[in-house]
Amino acid sequence: MSARSATQIALLTAATAVTGLVGYAVYFDYMRRNSPDFRKNIRKQHKKLAAEAEARTKEEREKNTKALRAALVEIQMEDQPVSPEQQEVYFQEQVAEGEKLASQGPDLYVEAATHFYRALRVYPQPVELLMIYQKVVPPPVFALLLELTALTGGAAGGPGASAASTAPPPPPQASVADIDESSPATSTESAEAGSPNGASATSATSEWERVSDEGRRA
Numbered sequence: 001m002s003a004r005s006a007t008q009i010a011l012l013t014a015a016t017a018v019t020g021l022v023g024y025a026v027y028f029d030y031m032r033r034n035s036p037d038f039r040k041n042i043r044k045q046h047k048k049l050a051a052e053a054e055a056r057t058k059e060e061r062e063k064n065t066k067a068l069r070a071a072l073v074e075i076q077m078e079d080q081p082v083s084p085e086q087q088e089v090y091f092q093e094q095v096a097e098g099e100k101l102a103s104q105g106p107d108l109y110v111e112a113a114t115h116f117y118r119a120l121r122v123y124p125q126p127v128e129l130l131m132i133y134q135k136v137v138p139p140p141v142f143a144l145l146l147e148l149t150a151l152t153g154g155a156a157g158g159p160g161a162s163a164a165s166t167a168p169p170p171p172p173q174a175s176v177a178d179i180d181e182s183s184p185a186t187s188t189e190s191a192e193a194g195s196p197n198g199a200s201a202t203s204a205t206s207e208w209e210r211v212s213d214e215g216r217r218a
Helices: 003-034 036-076 084-102 106-122 126-136 139-151 160-166 188-192 204-217
Strands: none
Touching: 003 036, 036 106, 036 139, 084 106, 106 126, 106 139, 126 139
């Protein structure tokens, strides 16, 4: 078969496909305008698709809640770091793992949320950290994180449980580096009030030592 013949066949096939699509579009438009039964069937199909989508969403939500409950039991059985140095290393490891998993797609969102929650448990200013999370964590992961903190009911020993309800709607996303670079407000008054606004230019280690000291004095 020559190249010319192959090209002609390809063009003919494409033209046939386009003609078929145009013909179907004309038929669909005509039936939509002139056939009540056709419009009724279309509405039924739309309702069916909407119901199926809602059922899938509900099933996914229930699946995620079940996974979060199981993860919470496992997390509560884990030993937490004690010293500020250990807490800092643990915090950074959990945040890094959460970022990595969140970047790999929805299938790992639940697991990513559990790592962000682990970091939240050892952070002295949980409300502040939640607001940082809002800027850098994908919204679906952040929603799972809030659900996970809510599941503790304030009795799990983690600071995030009482902070979840205070978090405002998520703002636009920012750089992931904000998690390690942001710190509590520089003034003593704003730190004592628990204000999450403001960030210093000190290193991550100095920030962690300062918020740790404030958390112990609180």
